[in-house]
Amino acid sequence: MSGLGTTPRGPGFVSPQLEPGVPTDPPASAGPAGGSGRGRWLVAGLATIGVSVAGGALAGGWAGDRAAGDPAPAAAGPPPATAAPAPTGGVPGDLVGAAATALPGVVSVRAGAAGGSGFVIDAQGHVITNNHVVAGATNVSVVGGDGRRRPAEVVGRDPGSDIAVLRVASAEGLRPLAFAAGSPRVGEPVLAVGSPLGLSGTVTAGIVSALDRQVRLGAGVRRAAIQTDASINPGNSGGPLVNARGEVVGVNTAIATLEGGGNIGIGFAIPVERARSAAQQIISSGG
Template sequence: MAVQTGLGEPRGPWFVSPELDPHGRDGWQRWAVPGQGDTGGRRGWRGRLLAAAAVVAVSTLSGAAAGAWVADETGSPGSAASAAAVPAELVTAAERSVPGVVSVLVGSGSGASASGSGFAIDDQQHLITNDHILAKGGGRGVTVELPDGRRYPAEVVGREPGSDLAVLRVPPDAALTPLPLAKAGATRVGEPVLAVGSPLGLAGTVTAGIVSALDRPVRLGTIRHRAVQTDASINPGNSGGPLVNARGEVVGVNTAIATIDGNGSIGIGFAIPIDQVQQTADTIIGKGG
């Protein structure tokens, strides 16, 4: 498989990215072990591990590639799963968020070629998703599937490939619940978050984690941006879905994950920050109605 460069560029699904190094050095290996040089065999075990892996790749999360299986908490008494308490605020956040999150399908029937997620942002039934989902579908028809299984053809209001964002609109009778957006600058490292979407077509999937870092320099679309990094499990099909905080507010749009040798989620995901999302969406809606 040909290797493309750039994190999150819509050429998917797998990428090698030299763009992640915040210190100006080239490549994931030195980004993962900052401060260590190229020679002398003194990179330490992490450097040797990444060197042995040969390829560290990134998925833009569209399509139906391999991902995670989501299971409920049915562990036996005393098991780790049943012993871990779920914070009540995250349960409430999930209950509030899932009704406003949809599956985005590009193409139809046997010709369907891309899928992802999206979410409602206002009572005009505008939806946010990733542009790379539409690009992968080659401009064919877009269908939105609601949490209750209803399907609607979606109008593409506008696309912004540079920020990897797009705005869709569905008919008023879809009656989707818009998700509240977090205030710009309010997100904090370490706060709990949920990734909501349709990995592998499993609609209404919710995974939990924390905000791992802010202002992470990555390439999303055609432009270098600073992203929200999270360890919430996100996989192919999560693209375009919301990353929400414990109050149910959207803090970002899930867009890319890092992988080693093309394997599934390793707990390093990236989301477009909500202030950029809102600015882009307002511009697109202002132009397209």
């Protein structure tokens, strides 16, 4: 696929261990995102590889059957002493249901030659994405799971939190996603939903690896982020990280790389409360 770019672009994310003394969580009015990359930096740009494929789809499946001659399972007995405790907190393990809930509200974002992801948050057609996805773009549109392309206006941007809000004229066929109440738990299953490398409607599974992980956004300040091992790649920026109920717990925004490589199992998401607060402020002041 020669149409894919090779160098992700976007604000830099730097490991706090490599940059001691950088201030943490300044006011949201921090300056525009920027930054440069070097080996073992955590870099964003998840959404900004341009995809020139005009149309198409990738599909795949796995199937497995138990052999007809397999012996019947042994009679049930007491669980072994090493059995894991039953999950608590009411979070189901049905990620298939979570994907079915989330996918109708997730869109691919087209911003000039760049692309990313976003998700609908209300019946008025407001869409949350990353600021670095649409920064500098004059022609923005979104494509939903129905394949319909909708023009979108940029309601406003908050470079300090890397959140932007778009609005489409008609949200028909797009299902707003619900925000989770409170923070996720370490070890909780999550899905990253979006359009990595332009492959719309992609879902990848993982867990919450850590909370309050301090990483530096391109504005040059550290902010607490959710760390996850759900596979996040260029094009996922702005898409939701959802729990097993399909509720948004974060906005995917960055990955860790080694020497400019791809996903290595360490990704970061803006916590939902910060993303929601930034979005509400943008909407109230700009539309």
